[in-house]
Amino acid sequence: MKKGYKVTGVKREKKIGVAAESLHELIEKSHKKLEFNVSCGECNLYVAEDGTLVDNDEYLATLPPQTVFILLKGSEKMITDFDYYYNMILSTKKEYIDTGAAAKQFLSTNIKEKFKVFQKYIASADDARIELSERTQDPAWFEGLEPSEKTKEQSMSKRVKERMRGYYYKTKSALQSSETYVQSRNGRGKKIIDQFLLDLRKLLESNKYNEDYFNRKADKSVRMCNVTGLFECGGLWNNNKCAYEGDHIINPYRSREERIIFQTWNLDHKIELSRSIIPKILEAIEVLYKGDFKCTVCDKYSKPGSIDTDRYYLQIFTKNNLKLVHIVCHHKGRHNAASDVYTVCNNCSRHTIEYI
Structure with missing residues (x-):
């Protein structure tokens, strides 16, 4: 069954509808x-919002109708959300950024100083709008989002699910x-991997793709923000807190601009997915072999068994x-932490682990 989507190029000059x-x-x-x-x-196709x-x-089948994609030619590179949306805000939202001296200063500083300046301007938004939740109450916040997203909490939950699907x-x-x-x-390795992926997906689905991580109305033990929607940076992967305490904070529930900037914040794997977790999964399969x-x-040592999904x-x-x-605290070098x-074994295969 065909679904309708939106597709644009890397410069976002023309957006088309495609079934x-x-x-x-x-x-x-x-x-x-x-x-x-x-x-x-x-050509390659990417999800416009997160670059997946x-x-x-x-x-493709997991993505909802009207998802916006970017189609890139082989020689083109993805433009990050920060670069694209900053330029857009710079040209259209003069109430947040003075296009004169402040903009010149913004563009000439290094990335750390750049975010500090940006945070100062964003913080000048109307704090009273933070408490608003429904699309009818704060339509400007929902600009560019799908009509099906009726509340800010629903929209933020959707952003988490998209990130989780990307990891999967x-x-x-x-x-x-x-x-x-x-x-x-x-074909034994293929069967083991297929079963592992099926089990992994079932766990994701049963936990609703951890959709409450960004939901300010979720239980305190689950969400990553406070009750108003304020998020604080956790710092480098091997630190207990952020070195820029007080600077690296954001409330995407406040304004559309802050919601867009929040897309540049990362869910960083302390134990790296590509460098450590996936290789250990493959090693576990070899052990089962x-x-x-x-x-x-x-x-205990055993013979019949499976991967501990x-x-x-x-x-x-x-x-x-x-x-x-x-983004400043997202260390892309190798992490000294291993999976x-x-x-x-078959006797313990039905054990349960508490998910946070």
Whole structure:
């Protein structure tokens, strides 16, 4: 069944509507309507809001109708949300940024100082609007969002779910492109990985993709913000607090501008997904191949068993391993923290772990 989407180019000069039921059809129609001068095979499709690459029909099917995509030619690079939206605000929202000396100063400083200046201007927004929740009460906040998003809390919950889906598909893509999956003996590695991914997705669905992390009305033990919607940076991955205390704070519930800037904040994996967690998942599969492994739960060596999906779920998707950080505190170098091989015997396979 076809769904309607919105597609634009990297410069956002033209936005088109496209009805498609597959990724190939979506790219082909978008390529034609946008009049790209390269072949379809040289184009890639990204979710406009968070930059996630859409590379298969399964992921496309999880995205709602009217999702906005960016179609890039092979030689083009994604423009970050911060760069694009800052330029847009600079040109259209003069009440927040003086386009004269202040703008010149903003653009000439380094990134740390840049965010400090930006924070000062954003903080001048009407604080009274923070408490407003419904679209009818604060329509300006919802500009650019889907009509189905009726409250700020619903919209912020949707942003979390999109990030979680991104982590899932990054994990799935890495595992299914591995030698263990492609060249497994008798297809056993493929079966183990497929089952692991199915179990991982079931956990995500049962926990509603951790949608309450950004919801200010959720329980205090779950949400990452206070009751007004104020978020504070957690600092570098190996620190207990932010070194820029008082500067790295944001309330995306206050204004559309602050909501947009919040997209540049990262959920940083303290134990890295690509460098540590995924390699350990593949190592766990190799251990299962050998047939004699140590159970994570009972600490006994066993033969029949499976991957301890719960443990990896905690590391990929929950606050056990995720820290919300300002872009300045997002360290992209190697983290000195490691995952482990988590396997479970059949006797312990139904154990449960508390999810945060």
